[in-house]
Amino acid sequence: MNLESRYPKIEREKQTPNAIDTEFDALESDFSMEERMELTRELFGEVFNPPISRGDYYKHIQRVCENKGGELKHFFLPDIPGGEGDIKTIREGYDQRSEYLKSANRIFLKVGQGEMWVIPKSKKPYFQISMSECSAVVGVDDKNFVIAHISYSAINEIQATVEFIKNMGISPENIHVAASVGEFQKRRSDDEYTKRAFDSNAYTALGIPESNISQFEFARGKVKQDGSWLSQNLTQVIGCNDALFKYSFDLRNTPRPGIGFPREEQSGDYKDEEIINI
Numbered sequence: 001m002n003l004e005s006r007y008p009k010i011e012r013e014k015q016t017p018n019a020i021d022t023e024f025d026a027l028e029s030d031f032s033m034e035e036r037m038e039l040t041r042e043l044f045g046e047v048f049n050p051p052i053s054r055g056d057y058y059k060h061i062q063r064v065c066e067n068k069g070g071e072l073k074h075f076f077l078p079d080i081p082g083g084e085g086d087i088k089t090i091r092e093g094y095d096q097r098s099e100y101l102k103s104a105n106r107i108f109l110k111v112g113q114g115e116m117w118v119i120p121k122s123k124k125p126y127f128q129i130s131m132s133e134c135s136a137v138v139g140v141d142d143k144n145f146v147i148a149h150i151s152y153s154a155i156n157e158i159q160a161t162v163e164f165i166k167n168m169g170i171s172p173e174n175i176h177v178a179a180s181v182g183e184f185q186k187r188r189s190d191d192e193y194t195k196r197a198f199d200s201n202a203y204t205a206l207g208i209p210e211s212n213i214s215q216f217e218f219a220r221g222k223v224k225q226d227g228s229w230l231s232q233n234l235t236q237v238i239g240c241n242d243a244l245f246k247y248s249f250d251l252r253n254t255p256r257p258g259i260g261f262p263r264e265e266q267s268g269d270y271k272d273e274e275i276i277n278i
Contacts, residue, residue: 110129
């Protein structure tokens, strides 16, 4: 995306020697929150998948794998393999899942399913959680983020995560949730071994204010004659030091003969956009 062509007030004077940081410096200082939601979404996507025209990104970002003893802490939630210790607990652990991208002044990461990070705010992080049946729990104080991707909205993971966040001294008023709820989740909870949260009660019971719980309802449409289906209300959260940007979209999946996975195309515009100031 060429930001200055759409928003002339961006001037690409190299305030820093890093092209990515220059983009984000302008984003954070010159735009309203509503503008930032759209631009953050696009710029974050470019960091991980630069268009051919932005080949300079590769000169200004590096891939980092965090190890034990580093400033960022990476954990596995209960029942998620990895790390050392009792799998029924939250465990610190490092492998290929503890990778992230780093510019001169910021870090960028996608939080995997069943994983949790503790990240100092001084690192100026941008993080994304992508969800259908999963949920996100984010705790924040003056120094740190605690970011958890709750696998299939499992109640045991929610309880362990919120207890962990509270033990770090973060109050429930500073815990925010993007919760996958509704009839689909209730049916899954009834039918499967893992019990799921399907409404806000699982979170408010732990002291999180209802006002801090943003809900969405994922659904998978019926398969059509051509084998395609529509996944509805897939939801992402992108977080940074002063806001969480939440939005949903629909995704059409179309089989491709001879290829083991379908073609995925976004159907329609982003919807249910929400800005959560933190």
